[in-house]
Amino acid sequence: MYTFSRKQRVLAGLLLFGQLFFVGTLPAQALFGVSIPSPSKVATDLEKRYHLDLENVQDQGELFNVGQNKQPVPEVTLSFSPTDPRPGEKITARAFPVYFSNKEEALYYGWYLKRSGCDLDSSPSQAKRTLCDRDGDRRITVEDWKIEAVRVQVQNGYDSTQTNYSSDSDDDGYKARFGGDNKTNTPNYCYYHDNQSGINYEMADAGNIDFDCPNGTTPICMIPIQEVESGDIDASTTSNSTSGSSSTGGDTTATSNTTGSASATGNTFELSESTCTIAGLPACSNSGQATCSVGFPKCVANPETDSTGSCGTTLSTCSSDTTRSVSPYCKHLFPEGAGRTSGDGSFGAEEERFWGTDPNDPDTADSGSKDEASVVGFGKTTFTWNYNTGDQVGVAVEGTSMIPTKHDNASLMIMWAFPKQDCPLSVVENTGVYTESIKGYSVEIETADVDLNKCLERNLVDPAQGGQATNLDVAVSATPREPLNDESGDGSGDVVVVSGVVSNGNKNINNTLFDWNVEISNNIQFSGGIGPTANITKDLQDAGLLRATKGNALDTVSLAMNIPRTRSVGGRPLSSYLVNDIGYLRFSLKASENFENGVLRKGKSDVIIKFVSTGRKIVATRVTPVLVGDKMRVQMDQAGIICNNDALDRSLCRVIKNEIVGLRIDDTDLSNFQWRINDQPLVCTETNVSPDCSDGEQNAINFFPVSGQVGDTYTVTLSANDVTSGKTVTLSRAFRVVEPLINVISSDEAVAWPKLLGQYRDITEQATGCPDGLCNDFSKNILQAAAGSNVTLQAEFVPSFVGTTAEREWYVNGQLTGESDIDKINFDITGAVGTLTQVQIFARIVQSDDLRRALYDIWNISPLDSPEISFSKEMQIEVQDAGSVAGQGGALKYFAAIVSYVPASVVFAFRIVLSAILILFATAFLMGALPQEPALASRRIKED
């Protein structure tokens, strides 16, 4: 057998040893064929075997590390019905709890209601106590709010004023359990959840703990927030030695060697820790060291508001009463009444009286729960009350969460949920930690001594939050939607009527304020960037086109579209707001209702309309009959424009029966004419109506016969295309059939003037020439003139154009009088003062035979239907005394004044009496004039 020498054994050992140190972990297989894997190899193999991705596993591990702080904790949300409650209206708040292990109906809903003016107050006034202090402790606390809500809930309208509370026969007590009604035989551990850190603190009284923080600071656990910043790099070089050699002889070779080194120090990126975030509350160990399970203990000035601010100062030491043991506790948030505990299973007469329930009815509210169960809010997912402005409501839902405790039993964390989940660390009085041996391990459990009632105020919810209750639904509409603006100043533009409707108003329209505004723009977006836009409300009011725009019950406004093109509105002429004669108006309405406590319900809306502005008008003319072939047609009488004298005529042209009216329009830039009369097509052709028209396409001329009766109205509408803008232009003109009539006026009112009938008061304050608002009222049928004066009277015809063709005769005091001029007569006043001069004018209109034939040939109107029209007018002229009229002074004027005031009957009787006296005198005179025959005695004496 071969044996190794001692030298060979040493060499083998050295080789083996060298493998360990110099070769590294060589696969054992190299030597033995089998290798022992390293931990990392094992892990890598595992990853490969199970297709595990390293990064994901790392992620999961990182999440696992913080998963404890991210468990779903109980929450509750509230909804209200109706969403826009009005004062006095019933409103129901409904709670939707989640992440409780109990069913909804097993939870305790601690409703509380804060009325307006019942803010927390430790020393309220008497009036406030009367209004808000429900438990009589002379303070306004959250207990008052709870009592306010619970009374509403537990009474449900029951009237306890006549109730006898001397005895209590109903058995309506209820024993409440922690964590919900279905929590039986389970240890109770109540927890407070810190929303920020996610740590759940077991509610326990851990005794007094003092942290050595300066005054004004709070001990808190903070985690620095690391931020990556660019770092600084220092590069340096060193030189150690220099050597060189040279040789000669023949070839010269010189070499030089320099040895040295270069180095760089520093960091490419650096981490800075200038801000911190709260990570929880510190605990105090037995050794007096402040500790944090997460983060570092710090003393921070305002941890609540400075959660991501400065990191505070280091907290290192603390002291605690180590002799006391930790006492976990649970405490309901039920309201207390009459000094008794709610939910203790006993609900006696005193409690019945306090809550206003029926001592003989175990379920006063008829809700299916005993009275005391109603007091503690057992299963009360809804709360209904009569809403008043300023009411705020909240709920604290007690139940068992789905988070297990660390205790070695079946306990789950008992928690409370609030609507806003707003219960910050600042409400915690003390924190601590205690250890418990669980399953042989010392488990640390963090504690917090906290009164959750301090969170109630933070979690009040306003049912009107979001402005639902304050909103008014307003709708605005306008008609017509595309009005026509008349630039001519005749006032014949469309009247836009804009109406606003408030659909959910609480007040009637008389108590609702309407505030209108009118804006104009050249673009429908009303964008100042596109074109001029302005509020023109005041300008329109100044122009008299728009009346009041603000006031109660002002649900409708009207705008007369009679804005001249050059009129300044919004600081610019109207033309600047027009594009191809088109502009836009926006009518905005703000409606508001006022309630008590200064609450305002408001709403607004608007409507935009497009308007066309034009100065074009349909011109009405007389016509000239013309014979075409054997048919009578009509032609436009270019010089015979009618209804163009005043605005009234231009807005409503008065015509008489059996007239033919010609219509024409300035057709510049217009095409595609369509005429309609009273919504019926009005077609004019060259063949059938007039050589001025064309067969086929309609043009800018048309005609229509006035065949209706007196009072009938014709509305002629013309639509045409504006070739420049491509828009449709729509114009209209109205005609009314009237009886012709005559007005007789004096040509010179200094000679013959209208008789003054009296005065009237102008209530519109728009009439001119009315001093002190009193306007003179003159007769239209009686003139006055001085005796012997020369009077000229003139006839005015309505319609005015009939005067050119009407036959007329004037009569003065029944005598035919010729005209001194066209439509005028001139005559002298010959009557005595006080007499009347009768003036009559008889007129007759007879259409020419040609025109009557045209009516027949074109429109088949029988000549029998176009007879003459006769009309007349009578006037009286009261003859006045020239002296008094002329204003002469003296006795004449005096007597004239006396006579003018004596009744006519007296004057007449006086005249008759004078006549009778005259007759008597004449008779007596006659008798006296007759020679008298002597008497008989004297005769006898004479005969003798």
Next chain:
Amino acid sequence: MRKFTDTEKRFIGTASLIAFSFIFFAFFEQTESLSSVTQGFIIAIIFFLGLPLAYCRYILDEPLTKLGIQSAEHVKAVLWSVLGAFFGFLLVWGLNNTFPQMASQTIFPVLVENNFGWFVLYALIAIPVTFLVYEVFFRGMIQYLWLGNTWMAFGVQAVFFWLLVWLGEGVSFSSIPLLLTPILAGLVMKKTASLWYAWFASSLFIFLTDVLFLSLR
């Protein structure tokens, strides 16, 4: 020159007065500033009532009895008045049966026709006042004062009255009762020589006639 006795002068004077009155009446033009009814009323009162009275008292210097304004034997006078009215009524009734237009064309005021109270006022005031005027002028002045209450005077006053009616409203069927009043009133005046009973007779006659015509509507 011929001289005239008092009687003749009175006759001529009265005739002149009557003539002047009729001339005034014929040429009188109504004024439009006063109602024609008012004008007629004023003229009637002044000319037919006031003028005769003033003439008798102040021109003739005679008592009003000269106009017949005096009493009479009461029983006889009443009897003549009533009989005259009654027979006049019978005559109108008979004529109306032949000429029913008499009733149909007689126009009464609407109030008188439809309201009994107004009819009473009309019968007690309007008719007597109207006929007082007629009696004073025609029976008093013409028949009694001027013509001496003879049968000729009876006839003349009737003719003058008919002339006045004809010149005024004209003669028609409806004026027949009015045309009969001078006959019966003149007859009563002739028999009683008292204006009062002639007035009573004419008023009663017209009243009965109006009652007849109203009842026939």
